[in-house]
Amino acid sequence: VSAPPDxxxxxxxxxxxxxxxxxxxxxxxxxxxxxxxxAPRDAVYTDGKVTLWxxxxxxxxxxxxxxLIVYAMVxxxxxxxxxxxxxxxxxxxxxxxxxxxxxxxxxxRADRWTPLDDYVCRHIDRAVRRLSDEHGVADLLGVCQGGTxxxxxxxxxxxxxxxxxxxxxxxxxxTPENLLAKxxxxxxxxxxxxxxxxxxxxxxNATFLALMPFRLTLAKYAALADxxxxxQALANFLRMEKWIFDSxxxxxxAFRGFVTQLFQRNALANxxxxxxxRVVDLKRVKLPILxxxxxxxxxxxxxxxxxxxxxxxxxxxxxxxxxxxHIGIYVSSRAGELPGTVAAWLRAP
Amino acid sequence: MSGAGPFGGAPGMGFTGGGPxxxxxxxxxxxFVESLRAASGSAVGDRGREFEAFGARFFxxxxxxxxxxxxxxxxxxxxxxxxxxxxxxREHQRRLECLRVAIVRLAAAQQAQGALxxxxxxxxxxxxxxDLAARDLAGDGLRATFDRWIEHAEAAWQQLAHxxxxxxxxxxxFDAALELRAAQQAIADDAARLAGLPTLRDVDALHRRLxxxxxxxxxxxxxxxxxxPTKAKSAAARPAPRRKPRP
Numbered sequence: 001v002s003a004p005p006d007x008x009x010x011x012x013x014x015x016x017x018x019x020x021x022x023x024x025x026x027x028x029x030x031x032x033x034x035x036x037x038x039a040p041r042d043a044v045y046t047d048g049k050v051t052l053w054x055x056x057x058x059x060x061x062x063x064x065x066x067x068l069i070v071y072a073m074v075x076x077x078x079x080x081x082x083x084x085x086x087x088x089x090x091x092x093x094x095x096x097x098x099x100x101x102x103x104x105x106x107x108x109r110a111d112r113w114t115p116l117d118d119y120v121c122r123h124i125d126r127a128v129r130r131l132s133d134e135h136g137v138a139d140l141l142g143v144c145q146g147g148t149x150x151x152x153x154x155x156x157x158x159x160x161x162x163x164x165x166x167x168x169x170x171x172x173x174x175t176p177e178n179l180l181a182k183x184x185x186x187x188x189x190x191x192x193x194x195x196x197x198x199x200x201x202x203x204x205n206a207t208f209l210a211l212m213p214f215r216l217t218l219a220k221y222a223a224l225a226d227x228x229x230x231x232q233a234l235a236n237f238l239r240m241e242k243w244i245f246d247s248x249x250x251x252x253x254a255f256r257g258f259v260t261q262l263f264q265r266n267a268l269a270n271x272x273x274x275x276x277x278r279v280v281d282l283k284r285v286k287l288p289i290l291x292x293x294x295x296x297x298x299x300x301x302x303x304x305x306x307x308x309x310x311x312x313x314x315x316x317x318x319x320x321x322x323x324x325x326h327i328g329i330y331v332s333s334r335a336g337e338l339p340g341t342v343a344a345w346l347r348a349p
Numbered sequence: 350m351s352g353a354g355p356f357g358g359a360p361g362m363g364f365t366g367g368g369p370x371x372x373x374x375x376x377x378x379x380x381f382v383e384s385l386r387a388a389s390g391s392a393v394g395d396r397g398r399e400f401e402a403f404g405a406r407f408f409x410x411x412x413x414x415x416x417x418x419x420x421x422x423x424x425x426x427x428x429x430x431x432x433x434x435x436x437x438x439r440e441h442q443r444r445l446e447c448l449r450v451a452i453v454r455l456a457a458a459q460q461a462q463g464a465l466x467x468x469x470x471x472x473x474x475x476x477x478x479x480d481l482a483a484r485d486l487a488g489d490g491l492r493a494t495f496d497r498w499i500e501h502a503e504a505a506w507q508q509l510a511h512x513x514x515x516x517x518x519x520x521x522x523f524d525a526a527l528e529l530r531a532a533q534q535a536i537a538d539d540a541a542r543l544a545g546l547p548t549l550r551d552v553d554a555l556h557r558r559l560x561x562x563x564x565x566x567x568x569x570x571x572x573x574x575x576x577x578p579t580k581a582k583s584a585a586a587r588p589a590p591r592r593k594p595r596p
Contacts, residue, residue: 005487010491010494013490014491109552109556113553113556113560179507183519188523191531192527195527197549212503214506215499219496219499
């Protein structure tokens, strides 16, 4: 026979939790706004809203080609340098990697008609050529949607890239676990873009929260009680909170292209994706690939990333499974291992 | 009577604001129906209902020259007695009608989605309570129970969220929300146009033109990937893709 709860104990616990949450609130209120993306860097050029950044080296150069990071158009790339002790970029710099970042900036109404093709065939291409001009060749590291775009670029211009790292990158959009793709398939994206123009970042945020609403709202904020007076932990929490909700709008036409071609038609996986009037054939990607996926990724399930193994033309394909979620791969306590793994792979013969 | 007669009053005015002759006629008719009701007690019978319906149709119809139909959030379909809007304010009335229909559709879609959510919530709640009943809770703290509830709720949500039924309901709601937004935009655009302000459509058209000019001005790049095969040139006849020279 099951025993009932000790309600007196529950009451005491509730009181303690309430006090801790109140304490966390006071600590948060005392914090100034948090700094993010603080690794020193210089703008190489700006093209419309897009900026190419180069990070200042902090270690002896490894002698390897420079690495261009292509981030997703959803959210900001500073999650890769969220704070000094949780920073993929700083970790790579410490490994002697010459790190460059393609920052999509903040699209506005003027970008409403910019198609997906432009982001791949124009912006990534220009950045890769800029790196190649200086160093002869470049490596690419694509993150999430940026990984998908990097794969497309590598398929279109295979001679321009030496090695490719994809992180939490969707490739097959029609796997059963992919809730976001299931929802996107029912979307009248033409009507969405015609009505809204650019797609508000808030709309995407609401969608992402809806994927796991209880954990990403109630449970997350209840967990603040654990941090109580720990101002450092709460500052870290605030950085992440800032990043999650600091979402740029999505340029309408590019969004339409991405959703219809990839989410709805699964065109990258089935070889029918066209960009700039050219077919994106993953079999043309024969360069070495390191595919890093997160085992508990609710946005890009491993089943969406791992088909790259069979779809690409590379014989030097390697996978790394990161034990964590979509964001934990950059900011969790285990995220510190990642830069070393990536840098070692880039250096490998 | 809240509606307006088909020929009552000046354009833009409702029945009650003009057409005293018709108002008088309507009053007589109401009296007639009331007399029928009085004669047969509270139940007017089929015939009485027919008369009432006729009266509503004739006297209750909004004026095609008058103001927009009264807002009715109970049905997405236009009431059968509403004649299409006519006259100088026709387009404005049409936009308002679209807005009304969009609001109703969104409400219906949200209601359908809410019903699915409520059913899933009830099921999840029952499972959670069943789980609690089967457990020895003497040693479980409040927080642990809260965490267990989150797990149950999330599991139930995942089951619902992945279902085809939910995906369809969600898509319908989203569509309806976009329809409402478009209806609002149409009204706002019209107001902006009348006030001599640029509309969203104007701004979009300018940006599109700017984008086309920029694209035309940009030097074209020779592609290195194969083009999609065309009917005129079979895949076998295509030359091998050329490697682009390194810069």
